[in-house]
Amino acid sequence: AVTLVWFRDDLRISDNPALAAAADSGDDVVACYVLDEETEGIRPRGGASRWWLHHSLAALTATLEDLGIPLVLRRGAAAEVLPRLVDECSAHAVVWNRRYGLAERTADAAVKTAFSENGISATSYQANLLYEPWEVTSGTKEPYKVFTPFWRACLTFRTPRRPLPAPDTLHGPRLDSEGLDDWALPPTEPEWIRGLQETWTPGEAGAQERLDDFLDSGAEGYNENRERPGMQSTSMLSPHLRFGEISPFEVWHAAQDHKDTSTAHDIRAFGSELGWREFSWQLLYFNPDLATVNHRSEFDAFAWEDPTTADLSAWQHGTTGYPLIDAGMRQLHGIGWMHNRVRMATASFLIKNLMIDWRVGEKWFWERLVDADPASNAFNWQWVAGSGADASPYFRIFNPVLQSRKFDPEGRYLLRFVPELTEADNLHEPWKGSAPGYPEPIVDLKESRERALSAYKALPKS
Ligand code: FAD
16 A cells, blocks of 8 residues: 655655654655645745755655655646546555645645545644644634734643654655756856855755754854844754754754753743744734735835835845845845844835835745745734734834944944955944945935834824
C-alpha cells in the first residue's frame, strides 16, 4: 500500500507529523511538492521567496534521497495534480500539514472531499503553528484582537508538544518528476542572487545551524540586544520558519531547554516573538484579506499620495537621505531580510513621512523579503499604519534620526549598509555636515509629520 505525502510549507523531515504518520504506517511512501500557480486566490510568491523555494526544494530532495525516496515535483492546480498522482501510484491515503490562508484552505478542503468521495483517506495535521488559530479564543469565543491576552491565553491553554523525530528510512516507488531547474524559480539579476547566496543556506540543515548559533551566542542578552540592528542578536530564523524547514515546536523547545537563571527573561522574550507569529496567523485566519483591506475601516478614507512618484523609488532603493531608512532598504535589497526595528522605521517613513499607502510597501516587502508570508507581512504593515489589530496608533511616527541615535548610536549598522558615509561624517544627520555622494533628505521630517497628522485627523472617527 502507498501513502502520498503532500509537502507544502513544511519542507523538512524532522517534526513533520504528516511524514511521520506515513512512515509509521509501514506503507510505501511517495513524497510530492506541487507548484500551484493556478488555483485562484493563492498569491504568487515574490522574487526572493522564489529563490528560497528553489534551494529549499533542492535541499529537501537530497534529504529524502538519503532516506530512500525521491521528491516528486509537479506543476499545476493541486485539485488536478493530486488525483493524478494518487492514480499513478495507487495510493490509498494522502497526508499533509495544514495551511491557513483562505485560498489554500479552500483548495485543501476541495481535495479532501474529492478523495473521500473516492474512498481515499485524506488526513491533515498541525505542524506549522504552536496553536491552531481556532483553538485559543477569547471569553466570547471571538478571536483575540490584542496580543498580550492572546499570548497569555495560549501559554495557559497548552504547553507546546515535544517535536517528533525524523524517520530513519523510507521506501516507495519512483514516479516521474519535473525538473526543478525547468521551473526557473529564482530571479535572474546576478547581484540579487549573490547577496542571497552569501547570506543564507536554505533547507533543514541551514535552519538547524541558525538555531544552534543563536542559542550559543545570541540568546543571552536577546531581550535588550534584539533592538540593535548593528548587532547579530536575533535568530534570523524567519525564512526557515516561513518555509517550514524548522518547526516552531523545535524552536520553542530548543529555546526552553537552553533556559537557565541568567537567560530566563531572554528566552521569555524570544518565545513571545514566536507568539507574534502565532498572533499574525490567527488574524489572517479570521481576516483572510489582511494584506489588502484595512482592519480598521476608517482608514479607507485616508488621502494617500500618488505612489508613482520619485519618493517611492527613493524609498525602495535606499536613497532617501535618511541613513537609517537607506541602510534598511539596502539591507533588504542586498540580503532579502531586514532587522525588525528597521522594518518598523522604514514602514513608518513610507506610510507617514511620504504618506504612501501601506499596501504599496507591503507589496515591495513581499517581492524582496525571503521571509515574506501573508500573515506576518500584512499584519506588521497594518500594525505600523495604525489600521490593524492591536496596532501602533497612527500618530506614533518613528523619527529616523532619533531611532538611529538610540538603537545604532555608533552607526555600525549605518556604516555597513551605506558606504557613502564614513565615521568622520555626522552619521545620523549627514546633511548637517558634508557627506559627498550621499543624497540630501527627500522630505523634511517636521513638515511631513505635520502633514500626516492632519490627514489622520481628517479621517471620520469610528
Ligand atoms: P527573532 O527576533 O529571532 O524572532 C524569532 C521569530 O519570531 C522570527 O523568526 C519570526 O518568526 C517571529 N517574529 C518575530 N517578530 C515578529 C513579528 N513582529 N511578527 C511576526 N512574527 C515575528 N516577519 C516575517 O516572518 N515575515 C514577514 O513577511 C514580515 N514582514 C514584516 C513587515 C514589517 C513592516 C515589519 C515591521 C515586520 C515584519 N516581520 C515579518 C516581523 C519581523 O520583522 C521578523 O519576523 C523578524 O525581523 C525576523 O527576524 P528574526 O528571525 O531574527 O527574529
